[in-house]
Amino acid sequence: xxxxxxxxxxxxxxxxxxxxxxxxxxxxxxxxxxxxxxxxxxxxxxxxxxxxxxxxxxxxxxxxxxxxxxxxxxxxxxxxxxxxxxxxxxxxxxxxxxxxxxxxxxxxxxxxxxxxxxxxxxxxxxxxxxxxxxxxxxxxxxxxxxxxxxxxxxxxxxxxxxxxxxxxxxxxxxxxxxxxxxxxxxxxxxxxxxxxxxxxxxxxxxxxxxxxxxxxxxxxxxxxxxxxxxxxxxxxxxxxxxxxxxxxxxxxxxxxxxxxxxxxxxxxxxxxxxxxxxxxxxxxxxxxxxxxxxxxxxxxxxxxxxxxxxxxxxxxxxxxxxxxxxxxxxxxxxxxxxxxxxxxxxxxxxxxxxxxxxxxxxxxxxxxxxxxxxxxxxxxxxxxxxxxxxxxxxxxxxxxxxxxxxxxxxxxxxxxxxxxxxxxxxxxxxx
Amino acid sequence: xxxxxxxxxxxxxxxxxxxxxxxxxxxxxxxxxxxxxxxxxxxxxxxxxxxxxxxxxxxxxxxxxxxxxxxxxxxxxxxxxxxxxxxxxxxxxxxxxxxxxxxxxxxxxxxxxxxxxxxxxxxxxxxxxxxxxxxxxxxxxxxxxxxxxxxxxxxxxxxxxxxxxxxxxxxxxxxxxxxxxxxxxxxxxxxxxxxxxxxxxxxxxxxxxxxxxxxxxxxxxxxxxxxxxxxxxxxxxxxxxxxxxxxxxxxxxxxxxxxxxxxxxxxxxxxxxxxxxxxxxxxxxxxxxxxxxxxxxxxxxxxxxxxxxxxxxxxxxxxxxxxxxxxxxxxxxxxxxxxxxxxxxxxxxxxxxxxxxxxxxxxxxxxxxxxxxxxxxxxxxxxxxxxxxxxxxxxxxxxxxxxxxxxxxxxxxxxxxxxxxxxxxxxxxxx
Numbered sequence: 001x002x003x004x005x006x007x008x009x010x011x012x013x014x015x016x017x018x019x020x021x022x023x024x025x026x027x028x029x030x031x032x033x034x035x036x037x038x039x040x041x042x043x044x045x046x047x048x049x050x051x052x053x054x055x056x057x058x059x060x061x062x063x064x065x066x067x068x069x070x071x072x073x074x075x076x077x078x079x080x081x082x083x084x085x086x087x088x089x090x091x092x093x094x095x096x097x098x099x100x101x102x103x104x105x106x107x108x109x110x111x112x113x114x115x116x117x118x119x120x121x122x123x124x125x126x127x128x129x130x131x132x133x134x135x136x137x138x139x140x141x142x143x144x145x146x147x148x149x150x151x152x153x154x155x156x157x158x159x160x161x162x163x164x165x166x167x168x169x170x171x172x173x174x175x176x177x178x179x180x181x182x183x184x185x186x187x188x189x190x191x192x193x194x195x196x197x198x199x200x201x202x203x204x205x206x207x208x209x210x211x212x213x214x215x216x217x218x219x220x221x222x223x224x225x226x227x228x229x230x231x232x233x234x235x236x237x238x239x240x241x242x243x244x245x246x247x248x249x250x251x252x253x254x255x256x257x258x259x260x261x262x263x264x265x266x267x268x269x270x271x272x273x274x275x276x277x278x279x280x281x282x283x284x285x286x287x288x289x290x291x292x293x294x295x296x297x298x299x300x301x302x303x304x305x306x307x308x309x310x311x312x313x314x315x316x317x318x319x320x321x322x323x324x325x326x327x328x329x330x331x332x333x334x335x336x337x338x339x340x341x342x343x344x345x346x347x348x349x350x351x352x353x354x355x356x357x358x359x360x361x362x363x364x365x366x367x368x369x370x371x372x373x374x375x376x377x378x379x380x381x382x383x384x385x386x387x388x389x390x391x392x393x394x395x396x397x398x399x400x401x402x403x404x405x406x407x408x409x410x411x412x413x414x415x416x417x418x419x420x421x422x423x424x425x426x427x428x429x430x431x
Numbered sequence: 432x433x434x435x436x437x438x439x440x441x442x443x444x445x446x447x448x449x450x451x452x453x454x455x456x457x458x459x460x461x462x463x464x465x466x467x468x469x470x471x472x473x474x475x476x477x478x479x480x481x482x483x484x485x486x487x488x489x490x491x492x493x494x495x496x497x498x499x500x501x502x503x504x505x506x507x508x509x510x511x512x513x514x515x516x517x518x519x520x521x522x523x524x525x526x527x528x529x530x531x532x533x534x535x536x537x538x539x540x541x542x543x544x545x546x547x548x549x550x551x552x553x554x555x556x557x558x559x560x561x562x563x564x565x566x567x568x569x570x571x572x573x574x575x576x577x578x579x580x581x582x583x584x585x586x587x588x589x590x591x592x593x594x595x596x597x598x599x600x601x602x603x604x605x606x607x608x609x610x611x612x613x614x615x616x617x618x619x620x621x622x623x624x625x626x627x628x629x630x631x632x633x634x635x636x637x638x639x640x641x642x643x644x645x646x647x648x649x650x651x652x653x654x655x656x657x658x659x660x661x662x663x664x665x666x667x668x669x670x671x672x673x674x675x676x677x678x679x680x681x682x683x684x685x686x687x688x689x690x691x692x693x694x695x696x697x698x699x700x701x702x703x704x705x706x707x708x709x710x711x712x713x714x715x716x717x718x719x720x721x722x723x724x725x726x727x728x729x730x731x732x733x734x735x736x737x738x739x740x741x742x743x744x745x746x747x748x749x750x751x752x753x754x755x756x757x758x759x760x761x762x763x764x765x766x767x768x769x770x771x772x773x774x775x776x777x778x779x780x781x782x783x784x785x786x787x788x789x790x791x792x793x794x795x796x797x798x799x800x801x802x803x804x805x806x807x808x809x810x811x812x813x814x815x816x817x818x819x820x821x822x823x824x825x826x827x828x829x830x831x832x833x834x835x836x837x838x839x840x841x842x843x844x845x846x847x848x849x850x851x852x853x854x855x856x857x858x859x860x861x862x
Contacts, residue, residue: 021580021722031647031760032579130577136723138577145753146561146569148463149452149743216462274729277708291452291740292567292730298705299726309722312580322576322753329462 003036004319005072009064009090010079011044011051014104014131017304018077018311019053029312033319037312040072068094075100075126075318077311083107095119095127100323102314104131104307110205110221113212114334117326127326128314133206134159134283136306137299138313143213143287144328150289152214154254157285158278159206159264161301162190162197163229163249167266168279171237171246177230189281189302199228200249200264207251207264212327214287215255218334224253227265231423236352239380239394240268243350245427246276259340268350268427274298294431342403348377348427349397349405354390356417357381364415365393372408374400390419396427434467435750436503440495440521441510442475442482445535445562448735449508449742450484460743464750468743471503499525506531506557506749508742514538526550526558531754533745535562535738541636541652544643545765548757558757559745564637565590565714567737568730569744574644574718575759581720583645585685588716589709590637590695592732593621593628594660594680598697599710602668602677608661620712620733630659631680631695638682638695643758645718646686649765655684658696662854667783670811670825671699674781676858677707690771699781699858705729725862773834779808779858780828780836785821787848788812795846796824803839805831821850827858 006022008015022029022039030036041059043066061067064086067076076094078101080087087108091101096119103109109116109129120127130140134157143152158164162184169180181198184190196202204226208219229249240247245268253262269276274296278284283301288294300306317323327334355361362381369376378396397405405424412422437453439446453460453470461467472490474497492498495517498507507525509532511518518539522532527550534540540547540560551558561571565588574583589595593615600611612629615621627633635657639650660680671678676699684693700707705727709715714732719725731737748754758765786792793812800807809827828836836855843853 017722025580025582025721028582029580031764032575136726138573138726141572141577142569144463145748146572146744147740148747149456149460149740151456151459274705274708277705289567289740290456291448291736291743293734293737295567295569295728295730297726297728300724303724305722306724309578309580309720312722313577316579317576320755322755324751324753333462 001035003038004033004315005038005040005074006315007041007043007067007070007073007076008039008079009043009067009076010081011042012079013304014079014307015044015077016052017308018079019051021305021308021312023053029316033316035319037315037319041067041070043067064090065093068097068099073099075102075315077315078103078105081105081107083111088112091116092119095125096123098123098125100126100128100318102128102311102318104129104311106132106202106205106209110208110219113209113219113326114331117331120326121331126318126323128318128323129209129326130314131307131310133209134285134299134301135303136309137283137285137297137301138310139210139285139297140213142295142297143210144324147287147289147292148328150291152287152289154288155210155214155285156250156252158248158275158283159203159251159285159301160197160200160249161281161283162194163203164278164283165189165281166198167229167232167247167249170232170234171241174234176234177232198230200226203249203251203264207253207262210251210285211253211260211262212334214253215260215337216327216329216334217260217337223339224262224264229266231421232266235392236423239352240350243268243396244271245269246271247425248275250428255337256340258344259338261340261345266425268425270428270430272431273428342406343401345402346399347402348399350425350427351395351397351409352423353393353412353418354420355393356419357384357391358417361417364417365395365412368408368411369395372404374404374408432466434469435464435746436469436471436505437746438472438474438498438501438504438507439470439510440474440498440507441512442473443510444735445510445738446475446508447483448739449510450482452736452739452743454484460747464747466750468746468750472498472501474498495521496524499528499530504530506533506746508746509534509536512536512538514542519543522547523550526556527554529554529556531557531559531749533559533742533749535560535742537563537633537636537640541639541650544640544650544757545762548762551757552762557749557754559749559754560640560757561745562738562741564640565716565730566732566734567740568714568716568728568732569741570641570716570728571644573726573728574641575755578718578720578723579759581722583718583720585719586641586645586716587681587683589679589706589714590634590682590716590732591628591631591680592712592714593625594634595709595714596620596712597629598660598663598678598680601663601665602672605665607665608663629661631657634680634682634695638684638693641682641716642684642691642693643765645684646691646768647758647760647765648691648768654770655693655695660697663697666823667854670783671781674699674827675702676700677702678856679706681859686768687771689775690769692771692776697856699856701859701861703861704859773837774832776833777830778833779830781856781858782826782828783854784824784843784849785851786824787850788815788822789848792848795848796826796843799839799842800826803835805835805839
């Protein structure tokens with residue numbers, strides 16, 4: 001059978017990993033694909049740079065867009081990145097030309113995935129993106145194919161390795177956020193500008209794609225509420241641990257009869273949950289299907305080799321003609337689903353306040369809790385410090401709506417004695 | 432597009448679950464399959480029995496074999512069970528006729544899978560068996576497709592829910608084996624004759640299939656060493672816990688440059704391993720690929736709904752023409768791999784002996800350990816009982832070969848003071 005001819009657009013960490021894997025494991029890949037996967041062309045910014053792979057007999061295109069025009073190319077691996085610009089233009093052109101796109105670009109897919117998938121379907125082309133969500137974990141294939149007989153009710157997970165690394169160091173080593181971020185940067189788990197990771201934007205892109213696969217809804221990033229991890233302190237981890245919880249940045253999407261709940265936020269996860277003990281840069285996703293029940297996948301969410309594993313898996317599916325529709329169903333059948341209102345989003349809550357410790361403060365807090373119908377399960381205040389510094393107060397509530405919680409937080413923040421913006425975290429239910 | 436027509440051979444727990452899932456989720460299934468999945472015929476022993484599904488407009492065949500001859504049937508779901516007899520005959524006939532077989536029958540596949548797969552390939556038929564290993568966990572698809580770009584070095588897991596339930600009760604509730612087995616039977620997690628489960632035969636069938644998918648070796652059940660869980664006592668769990676381990680029945684297959692190691696046996700698993708905290712009837716599999724690194728899947732390994740999830744996932748792949756080769760590579764390309772010798776199988780070991788507590792016993796044990804070059808890490812002996820009952824002695828060794836361990840165990844057993852056959856368990860390494 002004639003080789004399946006692949007072009008690489010981007011030769012950074014991931015692109016290099018793909019090239020290396022195609023060369024190192026050429027034999028097993030050919031055996032499983034039923035034909036050779038042949039790297040025929042590449043494109044990257046700097047031709048003079050040393051590369052981890054052998055580029056000798058491979059065509060070099062100065063412009064990535066030219067890859068979409070080459071008659072000798074069956075599939076293009078897009079690992080340039082970015083939701084716009086050259087990555088988007090390349091994918092549009094390649095799909096319009098009926099070529100396969102395999103990409104790790106979550107920002108592009110979460111933003112323009114609907115249009116790109118439609119373009120693929122209209123032109124008999126293929127769009128694969130296993131690598132875009134949790135790197136080496138085959139969560140896309142699992143949801144799109146393995147669980148295709150299920151109605152998915154919920155998908156949640158630790159979707160960002162940078163955040164999980166930072167949270168693990170804060171939890172296990174008592175580090176402050178800045179210190180843990182610094183270590184993550186030194187270890188190569190965080191970028192120089194960590195915003196996309198620590199503020200949850202990256203996890204939100206991934207969650208939008210998971211929601212589409214799980215519920216058949218259009219990927220709409222802005223409908224996912226977002227909160228990052230910058231405001232957590234070592235004390236929060238200590239208090240959570242005492243309560244029997246770990247703090248994780250959780251991407252969460254759930255379909256109920258009342259609507260769709262989608263959020264990315266740091267949460268208290270019960271230690272009995274499989275997600276609670278997934279540490280360091282590891283990712284994990286838990287899916288609940290009506291037939292399969294809960295299914296958890298844990299593995300490497302980033303890194304050159306793990307991401308290349310996902311990309312090459314997609315390429316092999318394509319080479320065998322076994323790649324399905326991008327979302328598992330025709331793009332035109334994606335729907336919109338009403339968002340669950342804040343009144344309907346119920347949870348137990350962890351609230352941490354820094355208050356000036358003077359007579360009457362607790363009464364002010366208690367008044368607000370009563371007014372907003374927030375029933376208190378635990379209230380703890382740290383012993384007064386000698387220096388009259390603000391002291392932390394922790395409140396754990398019984399189940400209450402996100403709307404009531406939000407109203408209380410606004411009122412807490414307005415109190416003269418409350419010195420920093422209140423921190424409120426959801427407490428995820430025990431299994 | 433014309434419906435994909437399915438026949439059900441067997442209407443027991445799993446067959447009923449498949450029929451129900453096809454009916455309940457007909458809409459999502461049709462959307463993902465791109466066509467209707469239509470149940471057109473069934474076969475079971477007793478037509479008069481009440482069924483959980485609506486059989487009104489569905490043909491009834493008194494003989495399952497007749498399903499393989501029906502021109503209106505595209506795929507047959509074989510959930511009769513058993514490695515021989517009607518299940519085997521049905522699969523052979525259907526595949527020879529070019530029909531799709533979807534089966535949950537691990538015994539049949541581990542025993543005759545090579546021949547059946549070849550038959551499928553020769554006749555342009557499809558043989559799918561996601562449900563045969565760990566029920567709802569998509570481990571077959573993950574290994575065969577998602578990780579196709581990897582060389583797999585190791586696969587290990589908790590492959591039998593009955594055993595995991597029993598071990599969890601012994602560990603958490605201090606139950607004796609018989610008591611835990613009894614509870615498992617009452618809860619429906621163990622059959623009246625529990626041999627296939629508690630003696631590891633079921634897990635061995637599954638491991639043979641995983642080895643074939645992981646390493647491209649022919650499935651050979653007898654080459655997998657086997658040990659069940661009957662000889663464990665609550666004391667073993669207590670001692671293991673003190674050492675920082677959980678005891679799990681582990682299916683383990685690893686490829687090294689020296690050969691293939693395959694075994695099913697109770698092992699001490701470090702509490703830091705994701706497998707250690709997988710409890711009750713839940714299954715888990717960990718795969719190590721050279722690109723993806725470690726990947727863990729945790730979920731329901733049995734039960735009507737979870738097994739039906741896997742079967743219907745396979746049916747949808749088949750309906751879309753996206754099912755690949757049974758083993759991911761042509762059956763004729765499966766190879767044999769030299770087994771790793773017992774001398775080359777290194778491990779730390781946990782040994783528990785019941786000894787008559789008299790002067791000189793420890794010296795006899797120590798002599799044997801020295802002769803066999805087993806270096807001791809910990810030795811513990813329970814305080815002497817008043818009644819001169821035998822007392823337990825626990826020995827933890829440093830790394831030593833399975834051959835040396837086996838020689839020592841034979842010599843321990845021959846000592847007059849050793850009152851019951853010694854128990855020796857592997858200690859799995861920390862990550």
